[in-house]
Amino acid sequence: MNRSTKKFDVAVIGGGPAGMLAAGRAAELGAKVVLLEKNSTLGKKLLLTGNGRCNLTQIDCDVKEFIEKLGKNGKFLFSALSAFGPNEIIEFFAQNNLPAKIEKNGRVFPVSDSAKNVLLTIVNYLEKNDVKIITDAKVLGFVFAKNKISGVRLVKKTISADKIILCTGGKAFPITGSTGDGYAWSKELGHTVIAPTPALAPVKIQEMWVRDLQGLSLQEAKISLWQNEKKQCVFQGELIFTHFGLSGPLIINASKIINTLLRNGSVIIELELFPELTVSELDKKLILAFRENNKKDIKNYFKEMLSQKILNLILKLTKIDPDKKLNFLTKKERRSIVMLLKSLKFTVAEVMGFEQAMITSGGVALKEIDPKTMRSKIIENLYFAGEVLDLDGPTGGYNLQICWSTGHLAGESAAKII
Numbered sequence: 391m392n393r394s395t396k397k398f399d400v401a402v403i404g405g406g407p408a409g410m411l412a413a414g415r416a417a418e419l420g421a422k423v424v425l426l427e428k429n430s431t432l433g434k435k436l437l438l439t440g441n442g443r444c445n446l447t448q449i450d451c452d453v454k455e456f457i458e459k460l461g462k463n464g465k466f467l468f469s470a471l472s473a474f475g476p477n478e479i480i481e482f483f484a485q486n487n488l489p490a491k492i493e494k495n496g497r498v499f500p501v502s503d504s505a506k507n508v509l510l511t512i513v514n515y516l517e518k519n520d521v522k523i524i525t526d527a528k529v530l531g532f533v534f535a536k537n538k539i540s541g542v543r544l545v546k547k548t549i550s551a552d553k554i555i556l557c558t559g560g561k562a563f564p565i566t567g568s569t570g571d572g573y574a575w576s577k578e579l580g581h582t583v584i585a586p587t588p589a590l591a592p593v594k595i596q597e598m599w600v601r602d603l604q605g606l607s608l609q610e611a612k613i614s615l616w617q618n619e620k621k622q623c624v625f626q627g628e629l630i631f632t633h634f635g636l637s638g639p640l641i642i643n644a645s646k647i648i649n650t651l652l653r654n655g656s657v658i659i660e661l662e663l664f665p666e667l668t669v670s671e672l673d674k675k676l677i678l679a680f681r682e683n684n685k686k687d688i689k690n691y692f693k694e695m696l697s698q699k700i701l702n703l704i705l706k707l708t709k710i711d712p713d714k715k716l717n718f719l720t721k722k723e724r725r726s727i728v729m730l731l732k733s734l735k736f737t738v739a740e741v742m743g744f745e746q747a748m749i750t751s752g753g754v755a756l757k758e759i760d761p762k763t764m765r766s767k768i769i770e771n772l773y774f775a776g777e778v779l780d781l782d783g784p785t786g787g788y789n790l791q792i793c794w795s796t797g798h799l800a801g802e803s804a805a806k807i808i
């Protein structure tokens with residue numbers, strides 16, 4: 391039986407970071423708020439963030455630099471970020487007894503290193519402000535009347551509310567509940583949805599020998615992306631080898647561009663193991679070193695220079711006998727080692743899909759949303775916040791900050807004109 395329940399000022403759909411902040415802020419300003427979450431608990435994805443430590447935000451840049459990091463859509467965030475940016479979310483958590491600390495490259499984490507503490511802090515904030523939290527509440531759609539949403543349809547009942555804030559997230563990591571439901575409703579309501587694609591994802595590599603490097607991590611690796619024999623761009627950072635290919639912050643941040651390049655043909659990732667030396671400098675260095683160590687065999691000489699896994703791979707690819715003494719190494723063999731050290735090439739098979747991606751690129755088109763309020767320009771009582779929007783950033787706390795800023799603004803705007 392479908393029956394309507396009591397009316398709320400604001401109904402927030404989706405209990406992720408954006409939805410929780412929107413609900414809490416609207417309630418703090420006096421609105422009667424209901425938060426609807428289809429999982430049995432709130433913030434399932436939030437608990438996974440930062441490997442369970444939650445990289446809350448990013449403090450190493452001002453508003454302008456933050457916006458630049460988000461690419462062409464970044465300027466949409468200007469009002470929301472200026473009103474409630476990294477300093478404000480750090481202050482919010484501090485006031486709610488969760489102090490934060492700054493780590494390398496401006497990444498901010500709770501001092502407790504616990505995403506669970508972050509979630510508990512926000513849930514306390516919701517309870518303190520009397521937000522009605524309904525879990526196991528899968529929203530199916532809306533009741534629509536006179537260009538306004540009058541109700542939110544659940545399986546067994548309809549909830550009526552004056553304002554709706556849509557915070558259903560994207561399609562990345564669907565086991566957490568983010569299955570892209572908000573995109574379909576937005577389209578039905580007349581909004582444009584920019585095709586959602588997986589972003590911040592690891593990359594599968596064609597060459598099977600990449601598996602030999604599984605588990606290896608290079609802290610300051612340098613890679614170049616190549617297409618049609620033209621260098622497209624360069625990335626630097628931590629690279630991690632997996633059983634299927636490449637991962638780690640370096641690859642995850644490059645994955646968006648790799649995906650774009652793949653639309654035009656195959657992509658090669660070139661890893662430089664000695665970026666500070668040119669080919670001829672490295673060759674000269676090895677000529678000298680081989681002369682001085684001519685009695686050593688190749689496997690022992692390179693042990694000090696390279697990790698065992700890389701060394702084994704280079705010997706495998708060059709087919710050089712590991713016990714060969716350095717003074718018996720031919721010029722051709724030496725040159726083939728130099729070429730691999732300067733340019734180890736991986737052919738991209740694919741960027742991994744939504745199952746493994748950290749975020750979704752694409753989403754509800756920003757031109758149809760007022761950046762000063764997060765209100766829809768099409769449906770007057772509908773607001774958006776978080777990853778459902780066509781807005782995303784690199785790793786380092788940018789994506790959660792998008793949620794905090796847009797969630798806070800949407801909650802405030804929806805509560806204000808009651």
Ligand SMILES: Cc1cc2nc3c(=O)[nH]c(=O)nc-3n(C[C@H](O)[C@H](O)[C@H](O)COP(=O)(O)OP(=O)(O)OC[C@H]3O[C@@H](n4cnc5c(N)ncnc54)[C@H](O)[C@@H]3O)c2cc1C
Pocket residue numbers: 403404405406407408409426427428429432433434435436438439440441444445446447527528529530557558559560562563566567568569570571572747748749775776777778786787788789790791793
């Ligand atoms: C493994 C991993 C690690 C990450 N680490 C970081 C990090 O350290 N720092 C960072 O900045 N970002 C990180 N991110 C990204 C960040 O988690 C997301 O950007 C953020 O969670 C998006 O928040 P959201 O509220 O918009 O959506 P979500 O967190 O996806 O929440 C949406 C909620 O809506 C609910 N929902 C969906 N459909 C319905 C429906 N029909 N009815 C009711 N409820 C519904 C879902 O169940 C879900 O709980 C990470 C992501 C992943 C996957």
